[in-house]
Structures are given as C-alpha cells and as structure tokens.
Amino acid sequence: MPGLEDLYREIILDHYRSPRNRGELEVPPATRTEGFNPLCGDEVVVYVQMDGDQLDEIRIAGQGCSISQSSASMMSAAVKGRTRAEIEELTRAFKAMMSIHESTLEGGEEVEVEAPTADLGDLAALQGVVKFPVRIKCATLSWNTLAEALGGDRDDRAEAE
Amino acid sequence: MPGLEDLYREIILDHYRSPRNRGELEVPPATRTEGFNPLCGDEVVVYVQMDGDQLDEIRIAGQGCSISQSSASMMSAAVKGRTRAEIEELTRAFKAMMSIHESTLEGGEEVEVEAPTADLGDLAALQGVVKFPVRIKCATLSWNTLAEALGGDRDDRAEAE
C-alpha cells in the first residue's frame, strides 16, 4: 500500500509552502486563463506572456491543495523561457507519467504510454501521485490550464477516460 | 386463488358479445367524450344526450376487452333514463365495489368503503374483477368517461391511489 510519504515528497511540500512564480501579470500583454478541478473546487489561474514562440513570463494564482499548488509551482519553473514545442514535449511527458494510473481507473486496462522523452526534473517528485487516483487531477490541473492558455487543444483524454 | 370463472361470468360475456346501446349520437345535441386506459390502449367513447336533469339517450363506441366493453354496455343500460343524482349514486356504488381491492394495490391497507346503497343489478356480475387488480381500470373506464361527460369532477381517487 502506498504511504503518505510517496505522495508528499519533501520537495512537493517545499513548493507548496514557497510557491515559485506566484502572482499576476498585466493583461494584456499577458493572457489570463482559469482552470477548475470540478471535483473539489481547486482553482488555478495561469498568467502567460509570450515572446514570439517563447514563454517569457508566467505567474500562478488561485488556490488549492498541496498537490495542485506544488504542481503549478514546479510547472511554472519548468516552462519559463521554453519554446512552445518544448513545453508541449514536457506536457506530454508529464501527462504520460500521470496517465498510467488514470487509465486503469476506468476499465482496469493498462494503456500503452510512450516513455517520457523530456527530462521532468523536480516534477518527477509528483510520480507518487499516480498511486492516488483522485489526486491525479490535482496534479494535472495547472498543465491543462497552461495548454489552454497556449491555445493548444487541451489533451484531456487522460482525464476523461 | 380466483379462477377465470370469477372474472368471466356468463352475463359479462353476453354483454361483450351483444353490447347494448352500441353506436353514436348526433353531436350536438348529444355530447361525445373519449376515455383511454393508458395502460392497455382500451378506448371508450360515450355519447350522452340529456333532457334537463335526465339522461335521455346514451351510446357507446370504442374498442376494448370483454371487461371494459361489457362494463360499458351494462352501464349504458343502467343509467339510461336516470337523473344525474341517481347516476352519481350508481357510480359511487360501482366504484365502491371496485375500489376495495384497488386501494390494496397501493399500500396493502384496506380502505373503509361505505356499503353500496344503490342496486347494481347486472353490474354486480363485475364484482369478480376486484380479484384481478389490473382489470379494475378496464371496468371503471366507461364510468370515468361518463362522469367526465356529465361534467362532474371525475373521482379518480380510486385509480390514482
């Protein structure tokens, strides 16, 4: 049985207590995108300012549990300064890490997931979340919101199925 | 256990095979009222011509099972020439005979029913119907339709509860 320590790694609690890139950006030039976890009410607001193809600035507002807030904080640190393509790559890798378990929620069938190619860094600490199915949506909330902010089609397959 | 003979008394089959007052009346001066048994599709059409307070003429159209048709036929014979008050009395007596069982359909509780005061004549043959709960609506269909034709508030308490 997974223990609480699998979920609440020290680095997660650290990001929760001292969130990176917390705050707002002026809109415009930045964009503001809200995300909700319909199941628990967690809210993430993502402010993004692009410089051409590159994410120049990002700020995170909203409120939520340690998982959703630390995930948002780690994400903000990971995507800042990256290009769209790099961010998409990261998102895929992160989702892949998360969706392994989420798919079993539904049908009990393991889904083939390509091995993540991007280096997740700190974010890898969130791996323990997959053992706690309901928390996966907490971890992916900020990523889905960012994807929406970047205008990409939100890949919510992992959530819906 | 009630047998088929309780339900299909000879007199019932006789009214079914040779329905009394079958046909239509000219509207106006007569009125035409349709009744449906929503559960099986039986239809009764009652044509009524009043002479002041007295039911002068009645005709029955529509289609249905032996119980609904014979009940309509017996009713037509029983009410012809009667006054409103007499017909209401008859209706109450007939419903009382029918509703004894119908009420148990719902809650398993016996309901106090006043002893019928009017003489039901042939109609008493329908008493066996109370042992066959689903058929009660067949037997009461024409009576409800007549009550509607006479503009009285249809007493559908027996049906609904």
Next chain:
Amino acid sequence: MSTDPLDVATVRKDFPILGREVRGHRLVYLDSANTSQKPQAVLDAITTYYERSNANVHRGTYLIAEEATAALEGARAKVARFIGADRARQVVFTKNATEALNLVAKAWGRAHLREGDPVVITELEHHANIVPWHQLRAEVGIELRWIPVGPDGHLDLTDLDRLLDGAKVLSFAAMSNVLGTLTPVERLVAAARRVGALAVIDASQYVPHMATDVAAWGADLVAFTGHKMCGPTGIGVLWGTEEVLDATPPFLSGGEMILNVTKEGFTANELPWKFEAGTPPIAEAVGLGAAVDYLSGLGMEAIREHEVALTGYALRTLADRFGDEVVVHGPSEPAERGGVLSFSVGDIHPHDLTQVFDERGVCVRAGHHCAKPLMKVLGASATARASLYVYNDTDDVDALAEAIAAASDFFAP
C-alpha cells in the same frame, strides 16, 4: 433445436426468478421486450457494490469513494466496448432510454432546430421517440414527418428522398418493439448523411439482442436502456460522437455536470459528465456493467442465432397448430426480425387472451406497447406480444401454444 448455440438449460439456472412457480405452474416469461430478467451475476454485482464500496463518486478522497468512482467509470468503459464506441467519454448514463431520447430532442433539438425544420421519424417508433418531438413541435414548431410501415411490417422507403428533403433530423428504431422488424440502419444513416440530417437511433430493442457496433453504424446518437439487457432498472445510455455531444448544450443541471458555478452563471463540465446532473445511478451502472459482461460471456452472435432459431420455431408452431386463427404481425422471415411476436387469436381481445395465459404461468403482454401510432397502422387498439430472450426455449413456445389453445377453447362462442 439440438443445435442451439446457447445452452439454455444452463442459462436458465443463472436467472433466479425462473425457478419461481406462479399459480401452480413454472414461470414462462415471454415479455423480455418489456423488461428482461436479471442473472445472479448482476444481482451480486449490485449487492457487492453496496456491501463493499458504496460512496458517492468523483468526490471523495478516501478509498471506498475511489472504488465507487472506479466502479462507475469501469462500467462506462465496459458499455463503451460492448457497443463498439471509440471512447468511454462518448457514453452518457441516463435513467432510461426515454431520458436519453428527451436529451436528444430537447437539448440538441432546442439548440439546433427552428420553426419549420423537418424532423423525420417512423410509424413504428416507441412513444419515447415520438412524444419528445411532439413537445418540441409545440415549443418551436418543428415539422414532424413519418416514414410509413408497409403491410409486411417493414418500413416503406419508397418516398424516403422526399421525406428527407430538407430534414434536420432522422430518428428511428433499429428494431421495432411491436413487430420485431429490423430496420435498414446503414441505409437510413447514409440517407440522413446525404441531406446533412442528424442521425439518431433508438437501439433499445437492438442492443440486448444483437452485436452492436455504433462506430460501424456511423450515426450521431444512439439511445438504449439497461433493464431490457439483463441490467437493472434506473439506467439508460446515450452514446454520441464527441462532435455532436460537444455541440449539445447541457440538459438537466446541478451537481457533477459543472466546472464552476457563481452567482452569475455556470461552466459545464467535460464529456460525459456534462450530461450527468446530480448523483448518477452508480449501483445501476455497476449492474449494467455486469450485464454486458454476462451477455458477452454468452456471446452476442450466439444470442442472435438462438433467437432466430427460436423465432422460426415459434412461427412454425403457431402456423402448424392454429393456421389462420393466429395471425402474427411483422416480417415473416426470422432473419429480418427480432424475437418479438405480436399476434392475435381470432377475435379474442388481447387482454382476455393474456388473462387466460396468466392462469398457466405464461407471461405475455397485451396492449399498445407504447406504440399507438403503429397500432393505428395495424388497425388494432392492442395486440398480444410474446418476446424471446436468452433464457427461452422451445418448451416456452410450446407452453404459449398450449395457452393459446386453452384461451381459444375458453372464449369459443
């Protein structure tokens, strides 16, 4: 029937109710088009759910709530696979097929249909695929057009092109609940496609009896109901393409179907939850999941073969024994129909007929079968209807024939 692809004797043991005696006879249940009986596996799944994992779904951060959510979503995935859906999120749980068809007419219909828009249905529809359109007609003034039923019990498609001209919706049953008629689903869907009409299928009588592949049908929306396919009451399904479901506004609203609610308004949730307002039929979904497992275990091809053979046996038995006295409505070829036999015996009223049947433990429905417009076409106010399923065998058909003979004697003038 020694070659019956189903081992019916074994199947019967799976259904506790079939061991029951009524009025001193074994129960001969011939009303599965109305509702099916439930195998032990379905009852066990429901009980186990309540005894082990009962909790509200999508809400709790504790173990049994996770289990309940997994049970509900697992059932959705099972149903999706059973009907050939690409993805579980295309499967919306409703309370019955009727709610599903109301969702179509009212949520999709109100958003997309305007005064004068033609909606095409058929004369063999169940009221569930008629009355919601009547309501919509009263509300927005759509025009309702009817594909007629021919004397052979098949849809008469002679005028199809004219009927579909300008049509915005074509909604039809894949199998008639009165005549057993199988309608030409692919042809009708293709015809709807050609004129750009929404293609809606009421598969309530089809899914329980035949292998279903909604992707192959190519329709937009498909509705069916749990209790006719060995599942519990209280659950139905609306399948839809994501394109169409996304273009359909929410229907019922409240908890579960929202992303956010403020004093000013609300944001709807994703598919499929957008259409599932309030606490869903959780135990019922679990039961339906067990039902599709059970049916898959028997094999839908085997079920269909069994029913075609038994329908053939029934048609032959009634013809051989009663000749013209018994008239069976609908297509005469078993391959063109399901095991639904609407019939009349001389001029005995169906109600009187089934009353005699009941004395012998034979359960057959008499009435309009919620298809009054079709009854009008048949020129009857009611028919008697015997319908077959996995647990019926030639003994049941023989018992029916005996019951017909008894009624015929009883009412002989």
Next chain:
Amino acid sequence: MSTDPLDVATVRKDFPILGREVRGHRLVYLDSANTSQKPQAVLDAITTYYERSNANVHRGTYLIAEEATAALEGARAKVARFIGADRARQVVFTKNATEALNLVAKAWGRAHLREGDPVVITELEHHANIVPWHQLRAEVGIELRWIPVGPDGHLDLTDLDRLLDGAKVLSFAAMSNVLGTLTPVERLVAAARRVGALAVIDASQYVPHMATDVAAWGADLVAFTGHKMCGPTGIGVLWGTEEVLDATPPFLSGGEMILNVTKEGFTANELPWKFEAGTPPIAEAVGLGAAVDYLSGLGMEAIREHEVALTGYALRTLADRFGDEVVVHGPSEPAERGGVLSFSVGDIHPHDLTQVFDERGVCVRAGHHCAKPLMKVLGASATARASLYVYNDTDDVDALAEAIAAASDFFAP
C-alpha cells in the same frame, strides 16, 4: 452518550459495509451528507424484487407484473406516509433530487415565468437548486435574487421583504449540506405565500434526518433524494400539491406518462405518472420503500435526538482538543443544525487533510460540496466535511479527532 435514543451498536450490524476493513482500519464512515450507507433490509428488498417479481409495471396482465406494480405503487404510498403527504399521487419518482429540481425550474418555470420575473434562492443552496435557475435565466431572462448567509451560518433575513418583492418563486434548502444550518421553513413558506410566490423546498438533507411533514410545511413543492436516506441510487422524489402539479406541464416524455399518442400530438396521463416518463426506477422505488420502513422503525425522532447529541459531542470534542486550530463552520447550537460539520484545520488544505484521514479509514469529504456560491461566502475554495448518521457513534467522532491530530502532526512545518 449512554442515553443515546438509538442503539447504535445494533444499528451498525444492519449495515454490511460497516464490517469492512480499509487500509487495516475499521471503516469510519463520516460522509453521509454525500451518500448514506444501506442497511441489509434495503439490499434484501431489491434482491427479492428481482428474484421474485421483476416485470415492467402498469403494463402486464400477469401475476408478476401485478406484483411489480403493487411493489412500485406500494413504495409510493410508503414514501407519501413517511413525509406526511395526503395522497400517494402527490409523490413523483425522479432519478434524484437534481431531476426533481430541474422539473420545477423547467417544467413549472418555463410555463409560468417570464422575462424579469424574480426567483429568490439562498446563498447556501446546492448547485442542484442553482444551476437549473441559471439555465432558465439564460432562456427566459428571470431575475435571480439571493438571500444572504450571515457569519453565524444562518440565513440573514433582514432584507427578506425587499428580496421577495414581486417574487414568483422562493426556493430554498431546508438544511444546508455544508453548514448543517436548519433554515426557518415555516417562516419562509409564509413569506412566499404573502407575495404569492411558489414555495419550493430542497429537503435533500432534511428528510433523511428529521421527521418531515410536507402538509404542515405548507409548501408547494418539495424535492429530496433516495440515496441519502438509506435508499438506493437512481431514485429521487418530487412531492407537490395537486394544484401545482396539475398546473405543471409534463417534463420528460415518452411511455407511461401518456393517455394517448397520435401522429398529431399526445394527451398526458394523470398524476403522478404524468411526470414519470419511461420505465420507472422500479427496484429503486422498492429499495426506497424499504429504507423508509427502516428509518421509521428506528424512529425519526430518535434519529434526530441521536444526531443532536452526537453533533454536540463532536463540537465539544474538537473544541476541547484543538481549540482555535480547528474551526467548525455554521451554527454553534446543535439544535439549530444537522450533523454536518464543515471544518478547517489550521491552513492545511482539506484535500491534504482527508488524504491523511484516509490512511486511517476515516471517510470525510473535501471539496466545495456542490455549493460554490456558499464557499465564496465562507471565503474558502474547499472545506473538509464530516457528516453523521444513524450508524455513527462517539467512537467515530474520536477516530476523527485522532485523524485530525495525525494530519496536524504530518503537515506541521
């Protein structure tokens, strides 16, 4: 609690799930405001129905169909008696409270409300009594007004007269599912009467916990849900006066709810069937009937007394043990509230809190409880909520306190 009016040890034995171990601990179920557990009697009633009498209702002329109909209508009569309804026909079965409230807003509302008509609700409503009105606002332009919630968790009725001025509907919860607040039902109904507004009560949290007398309330419509009162999922109730139900057009439509259908239109059936389209939740009604028998057997007065006492114990325990670290929202007087305790522990997020609880088998919900506008008033995006029912005792409250202490330790900075 030696004077507990309920013999909880015995009651617990009636609920099979409470014998379950989770994560090595006994199950401490404190989420009954979300959904209640089910006693054996309810599971047995459902199983027996399926094993002996399963058939479609109001349709068959054979024995088991009569039994099924009697079971459904018998359950309706039981529910009617349980809530003090005059007649069974005032009781409409829906799939849940959400459908019942949608029926009110949409069937009654669409027929009777026009642009600018004020509808008054409260800030403590569940989404089920908010979102349907939002939909109606989008559709016909009603004006939605909100009775505020004061800092004590009670409705603030200072401005009631102004809010009700010209109002066409007053719809409110009899008990808050977040704060446990009991609202002043009689006073609100009387106020609605004075201005001629329809009085609608969402009694989803009330009926399971307190003796209910709809006739005494004098409201027009009352909604509640089966699964929170020991009944199964898949069933809810709308009670209404015949006057108001008669003046409400049909909502969902299809089989069962019609008297006649032609190609041109349809005639609706009598109450209550007019509102029950399609195959009803038969087994679910049977289960709900068994649930009200079960609750009546315990005695609603005894249940209420038990919950008041246990709520008092919980409030004292948390205050004594944690002081200001634990804040319980809502009225401080047990007599003014139900056993629903929304609380916060320092600044630990509710999700994180209940995650620790789960390790110890303690089931508590974290979230917005489908009451986002109220959460906004509370200034929180989520709370943890423990809720009590007939099977809870002081051991459960003590287990909760232990779990809070453990979480507090775990997250201590």
